[in-house]
Amino acid sequence: MFTLIGDLIGSREVPDRAAVQRTIGKILDRVNGAIDTVQLLEPTVGDEIQGGFHTIGDATLATLLIRLELAPHVDMRFGLGYGDVTVHDADRRPLLQDGPGWWTAREAIDKLKGKHGTFYVGPQGGDRTPDPALVNAFLLARDALVATLNDRQHRMLLLALRGKSQRAIAEAEGITESAVSQAFARGVRAAHDAQVTFGKAA
Incomplete structure (x- = not known):
């Protein structure tokens, strides 16, 4: 599964955090309706969101749709990953889960080191995923163009x-x-x- 973790940028400076969270919830509903997901996009702890996708193309599209809907008032950075995911409690919201899929997405967002943008980290070895260098070259060019x-x-x-x-x-x-x-x-x-x-x- 291709995984996505999003982190709201500058959330502590937002005057009305509750309003922003409500807006994010509505945006995620719209994106969930537009893209075929493995796991629905949903808010998690703090100012983060997460979701799972069948393809890296769908995952990157989700990041762009979310950023465009949030603009111009707030922005979000994204870490994308790939790997197996284990759900420990399917009834809990957000889902209680872990696994390489989420570890790589977390590593990706950590590599941004607080900057804007989107980054992808693939699994070690294997041939079921696109070349991370090519994906990140696309993301860098796309985000620069959108900027x-x-x-x-x-x-x-x-x-x-x-x-x-x-x-x-x-x-x-x-x-x-x-x-x-x-x-x-x-x-x-x-x-x-x-x-x-x-x-x-x-």
Whole structure:
């Protein structure tokens, strides 16, 4: 299973932490509805979330959708891992579990050392997982590209990843299709296509 651990950035400085936690819960519900999960994304202890996926493509897409939904007010860093997971208590929420899947995701988020972004750590040996170097090269390039986009472009990218047409995006933003086309040419399309292409190849 490909595992995801997310950590809310700067949570102690957030004025209304309860409101942020409610928002995160709603975001996770939407992402769970959009992506086929092995384990549903859910809040865990502190300011963290976790979830499990069939593919690294789905796991990376989840990180992008969550970040775009949280923007521009708060952000989240992500550690992605891979490996077996043992659930000790399926009735508990969050699930009581451990195993290499979660150990690698924890190692990945620790490697960020408090910085923004997303990092992937694969298992030692084996051939059931993509090359971590290639995955992290993609994540670094994708996150750098998304960082160049403004708030409106972030919203456009989110809608595009949800399958909305440029006409629908123009209506949602209250602007012309020409303005949307220009925004796509300035980075939205590149970010969208990078994520979609990686997801198909992974």
